[in-house]
Amino acid sequence: GAVVSQHPSWVICKSGTSVKIECRSLDFQATTMFWYRQFPKQSLMLMATSNEGSKATYEQGVEKDKFLINHASLTLSTLTVTSAHPEDSSFYICSARDQAGGDTGELFFGEGSRLTVL
Amino acid sequence: GQNIDQPTEMTATEGAIVQINCTYQTSGFNGLFWYQQHAGEAPTFLSYNVLDGLEEKGRFSSFLSRSKGYSYLLLKELQMKDSASYLCAPIDSNYQLIWGAGTKLIIKP
Numbered sequence: 001g002a003v004v005s006q007h008p009s010w011v012i013c014k015s016g017t018s019v020k021i022e023c024r025s026l027d028f029q030a031t032t033m034f035w036y037r038q039f040p041k042q043s044l045m046l047m048a049t050s051n052e053g054s055k056a057t058y059e060q061g062v063e064k065d066k067f068l069i070n071h072a073s074l075t076l077s078t079l080t081v082t083s084a085h086p087e088d089s090s091f092y093i094c095s096a097r098d099q100a101g102g103d104t105g106e107l108f109f110g111e112g113s114r115l116t117v118l
Numbered sequence: 119g120q121n122i123d124q125p126t127e128m129t130a131t132e133g134a135i136v137q138i139n140c141t142y143q144t145s146g147f148n149g150l151f152w153y154q155q156h157a158g159e160a161p162t163f164l165s166y167n168v169l170d171g172l173e174e175k176g177r178f179s180s181f182l183s184r185s186k187g188y189s190y191l192l193l194k195e196l197q198m199k200d201s202a203s204y205l206c207a208p209i210d211s212n213y214q215l216i217w218g219a220g221t222k223l224i225i226k227p
Contacts, residue, residue, distance in 0.1 A: 006160075034215075043205070043219040044161070093160045107151070107215065109160040 003027060004096050006110025013084055014118055020080045021113045023094030029074040030096035034107070035067075038091045050077040074099075084117045091115075120144050122218030124206050129224045130196055138191045138204050138221045146211020152180050152191045153205040155220065161205060164191065193223075201225045 003026040013019050023033055033050040048069055049057040056069035068080040081088055091114050095107040121143045130136040149168035153161035167173055167182035179192040191204055203220040210216055
C-alpha cells in the first residue's frame with residue numbers, strides 16, 4: 001500500500017525554540033495533506049489542511065502563526081511549531097490522500113512525531 | 119453540530135467475535151472510515167463504507183446504515199494483537215473526517 005513517511009519520529013526541544021516536522025508521500029502524489037495533533041488519551045484533532053501550492057486551512061482555535069505549514073510540492077508538507085512551549089508537547093500525525101482516489105479516497109497516515117518541549 | 123458516539127471501552131476473549139458500534143451526526147455525508155490505532159502509533163486503515171450494507175475484509179467486516187446514522191465494525195476470531203483503539207470517522211460535506219474518541223478494545227486470553 002501507499003506509504004507516508006514522517007520525520008522526525010521523536011524530538012525534544014527547549015521552550016522557545018522552533019521545530020520542523022516533515023511529511024512525505026513516497027509513492028503517490030498528494031495535493032492535500034492533513035495535520036493532526038493527539039494529546040495522551042484523547043482523540044485525533046485536525047489542526048489544518050495543507051494544500052499544495054496554496055495556503056493551509058486551519059481549524060478553529062489553531063494559531064496559524066504558531067503552526068506554520070508549507071506544502072511546496074505534491075509529495076512534501078512541513079509543519080513548523082514556532083516558539084514551542086511545554087503545552088505544545090503532543091503527538092503530531094500527518095496524513096495524505098492519493099489524489100488519484102479523489103476526495104473520498106483512503107487516507108494514509110505517517111508514523112507520527114512525538115514532540116516534547118522542556 | 120457534528121457528533122460521533124462510540125463505546126469508550128470493550129473487553130472480549132481471544133477467539134471470540136466483537137461488534138463495535140458507532141452512531142454519528144454530520145453536516146452532509148460522504149462515507150465513513152474505520153481505523154485501528156495501537157497506543158503511541160498512527161492510525162491504520164481498516165475499511166471504508168459509502169453505501170448501505172456490509173463490507174467484508176478477512177476477519178474484519180464493516181456495516182453502514184446511512185438512514186440511521188449508524189455503522190459497526192465486526193471483528194472475528196479475535197487475536198491478542200487486535201487489542202487497540204478503533205476509530206469511527208465519517209466524512210462530512212467538506213470531505214473532512216470527523217473523528218470520535220474511539221473505542222479501546224481489550225482482548226483477554
